[in-house]
Amino acid sequence: MAPIKNTDTTVREYIITVFTENQVGVLGRITSIFTRRKINIESLKVSETPVKGISMFTIHAFTTEDMACRILSGIERIIEVLRADKYRTDEFTAQQIALYKVSPELFRKGGDACLREHNARVIEINPAYVVLERTGAKEEIDALRDYLSGSGMLMQFTHSENIVLHDASVENALNEIAGRGSYLGD
Amino acid sequence: MKYTEKKNITGAEALLSSLINQGVKTVFGYPGGSITPVYDRLQDYPELRHLLTRHEQGAVHAAQGYARVSNRTGVCMATSGPGATNLLTGIADAMLDSTPVVCIAAQVPSTALGTDFFQEADMINMTVPITKWNYQITRFDEIVPTLAKAFYIAASGRPGPVYIEVTKDALLERGDYKWEPCTGIRSYNPVPAVDADAVQEALTLINDAERPLILVGNGVKISGAEEAVIRLAEAGNIPVAATLMGLSCIPSGHPLNIGMVGMHGNVAGNRMTQEADLLVAIGMRFSDRVTGNLNTYAPKAKVIHIEIDPVEIDKNVRTDLAIVADAREAVEAILGAGAIIRKSRAEWFEAAERYAAEERERVIDRQLRPERDTLTMGETVAAVARQTAGEAVIVTDVGQHQMMAARYSAYKHTRSLITSGGLGTMGYGLPAAIGAKVALDEEATAREGRPARGREVVVFLGDGGFQMTMQELGTMLHWGIPVKVVVLNNSFLGMVRQWQQLFMGKRYNATELVNPDFVKIAEAYGIPAQRITRREELGEAVETLLKTEGPCFIEVIVGKEDNVFPMVPGGASLDDLLYSE
Ligand SMILES: Cc1ncc(C[n+]2csc(CCOP(=O)(O)OP(=O)(O)O)c2C)c(N)n1
Numbered sequence: 001m002a003p004i005k006n007t008d009t010t011v012r013e014y015i016i017t018v019f020t021e022n023q024v025g026v027l028g029r030i031t032s033i034f035t036r037r038k039i040n041i042e043s044l045k046v047s048e049t050p051v052k053g054i055s056m057f058t059i060h061a062f063t064t065e066d067m068a069c070r071i072l073s074g075i076e077r078i079i080e081v082l083r084a085d086k087y088r089t090d091e092f093t094a095q096q097i098a099l100y101k102v103s104p105e106l107f108r109k110g111g112d113a114c115l116r117e118h119n120a121r122v123i124e125i126n127p128a129y130v131v132l133e134r135t136g137a138k139e140e141i142d143a144l145r146d147y148l149s150g151s152g153m154l155m156q157f158t159h160s161e162n163i164v165l166h167d168a169s170v171e172n173a174l175n176e177i178a179g180r181g182s183y184l185g186d
Numbered sequence: 187m188k189y190t191e192k193k194n195i196t197g198a199e200a201l202l203s204s205l206i207n208q209g210v211k212t213v214f215g216y217p218g219g220s221i222t223p224v225y226d227r228l229q230d231y232p233e234l235r236h237l238l239t240r241h242e243q244g245a246v247h248a249a250q251g252y253a254r255v256s257n258r259t260g261v262c263m264a265t266s267g268p269g270a271t272n273l274l275t276g277i278a279d280a281m282l283d284s285t286p287v288v289c290i291a292a293q294v295p296s297t298a299l300g301t302d303f304f305q306e307a308d309m310i311n312m313t314v315p316i317t318k319w320n321y322q323i324t325r326f327d328e329i330v331p332t333l334a335k336a337f338y339i340a341a342s343g344r345p346g347p348v349y350i351e352v353t354k355d356a357l358l359e360r361g362d363y364k365w366e367p368c369t370g371i372r373s374y375n376p377v378p379a380v381d382a383d384a385v386q387e388a389l390t391l392i393n394d395a396e397r398p399l400i401l402v403g404n405g406v407k408i409s410g411a412e413e414a415v416i417r418l419a420e421a422g423n424i425p426v427a428a429t430l431m432g433l434s435c436i437p438s439g440h441p442l443n444i445g446m447v448g449m450h451g452n453v454a455g456n457r458m459t460q461e462a463d464l465l466v467a468i469g470m471r472f473s474d475r476v477t478g479n480l481n482t483y484a485p486k487a488k489v490i491h492i493e494i495d496p497v498e499i500d501k502n503v504r505t506d507l508a509i510v511a512d513a514r515e516a517v518e519a520i521l522g523a524g525a526i527i528r529k530s531r532a533e534w535f536e537a538a539e540r541y542a543a544e545e546r547e548r549v550i551d552r553q554l555r556p557e558r559d560t561l562t563m564g565e566t567v568a569a570v571a572r573q574t575a576g577e578a579v580i581v582t583d584v585g586q587h588q589m590m591a592a593r594y595s596a597y598k599h600t601r602s603l604i605t606s607g608g609l610g611t612m613g614y615g616l617p618a619a620i621g622a623k624v625a626l627d628e629e630a631t632a633r634e635g636r637p638a639r640g641r642e643v644v645v646f647l648g649d650g651g652f653q654m655t656m657q658e659l660g661t662m663l664h665w666g667i668p669v670k671v672v673v674l675n676n677s678f679l680g681m682v683r684q685w686q687q688l689f690m691g692k693r694y695n696a697t698e699l700v701n702p703d704f705v706k707i708a709e710a711y712g713i714p715a716q717r718i719t720r721r722e723e724l725g726e727a728v729e730t731l732l733k734t735e736g737p738c739f740i741e742v743i744v745g746k747e748d749n750v751f752p753m754v755p756g757g758a759s760l761d762d763l764l765y766s767e
Contacts, residue, residue, distance in 0.1 A: 002487075003504045077495070
């Protein structure tokens, strides 16, 4: 009965997708909503959607459910924001793509087994180095990195942000606002 | 709308034309380098009154006072750099108190942006977290659409401050002007439709409740929901309490009004929150100053939250039913959704009466009938309330006198208390009072078709806060703005001293003030002034204050170490009210 909020303090990874008018300053407004609460943005991608003038932001951050809700409603309040959604990565299949540049020595030390075990494949091979690629959950990506660096063979490593299957589409965002008056053509 | 089309004018003229088209009559401002093109043209637009303040903070607070008393957007203007940064406190204040203001500043030429040009400050980034919207204009073409959008955004939905800056080259650029109002922005839905199902559910919850309490906030004033709220309360025989920001939206004398809730709220409001089985919160945001410890807040209550800004829903308290909509529309929808059952609630109102009596006995009597010679803040405020018969608009600064003014004033009309609630900005009072008086006189003049005076504005200030913006006495002098000033002088930063006394073992530090002669200061500004130290003088002094044609000033010497009670200490439960030291 008491109107006490349920404040689950578990910190989880969230992906927040935002569709906005493509205008100067929106990025600053969005990041300020995170920074004023001292929440680090782990990764951020901004690009124009297939619909001209509409941008999509994909933001990863670790926070609690309560905070994620506040952040989301803060973002929705930005004048230029058309629609925002949040997803918990542990509720979806989140995958990353990673590239590992390793010493060719790998194949002298049982590289095939390593490739099989880690579900990785070779995408480039030359006398100086070998490039491996794998797709997987962050832990899996990290496990291969740790193995390779532990054995002294890792030369370079890079990975993408998490990609999650979600239903945030520019069509949904546009449906949301269909029928609202347009002004300034923006 | 006066200027539809104009050929070959400057950006500065376009800006001024748009202000006039928006219905702006008064701009509070302060000139400087980058904004000179605007000031140069301003004289050609006599329908736009520019009131020069004595500090840009004064200009923005005046615009806020103007907006708060009239529900019309206030406008202020400043130059780039320091002029603009001086607006920041007021902008932040307007953000927290949902006040529609459009703040316009100049900026260095667009070609110089980012070069640390003379008087360049990155105001766009500085104002991001404290504005509802901001925009930098660098071209003539942007002026019309941006200004229209600025006013639309500031006033619609949950109002707030908008900051617009115009680079100097855009102010000088020439172009053809064609006015076009803003009627909507596709990414912005300011007034969500009332959900009919939620309204039905609200009706059921209200009809089921035995001990309901309506809590009203600033949103009631903003949306003009006062009458609907009173009808709802009367229909269901439901007591109404107000937050500090909501005070005056129900007349003090209304039989269902049980006063204020929160840190220095009335006993009835706070105790009944704890006993209520239903809170109907309308246009308020459950701020920490209202709820105290959230874990013990309203332990028996279901909560209906009527609020236009979805951000506020479930932010601090868990709501059982949210209606995200304009307060007036939502309350009217509830009234129209079916019969509201009128219950006698005898015990509930007896409780209200018991708590009010308790407060009278333990707190109010000591303020109003003190057994000592030194005056109290409460009796001063009450003297003003009596002599104005609750007709005046009360403005306050921040501190003990603010709480005393809020508690002991009488309100007959809505929007009669103007105070910095969310940011608690010392220095707000005097300039906000100036802005409020300007708006009221402007309305009276429009109503009567000749120069006329609106309701009286009385501002209560502490000796500390007065000194933060006291140069605005110059604005009163310059423009003959008849604000009535009451400085409640305790020679302390009273509210901080109170906390030091109650919670820090009376280790007073940096709170005692060595003050100048305030009466002489007021007189130096040509304002009739007197200092009151004795009870016998008070009535007559207030009478003089009120009947003086122009501005007038009194300083009342009050008890140095008096405290504001009742009090819910910061972070404590509403159950743990303090009645005295
Ligand atoms: C700009 C600003 N600085 C500091 C404070 C903290 N503060 C809150 S109340 C207060 C004391 C106010 O003293 P005074 O104006 O004399 O009023 P009193 O409490 O004595 O009525 C202070 C310093 C504030 N609210 N605003």
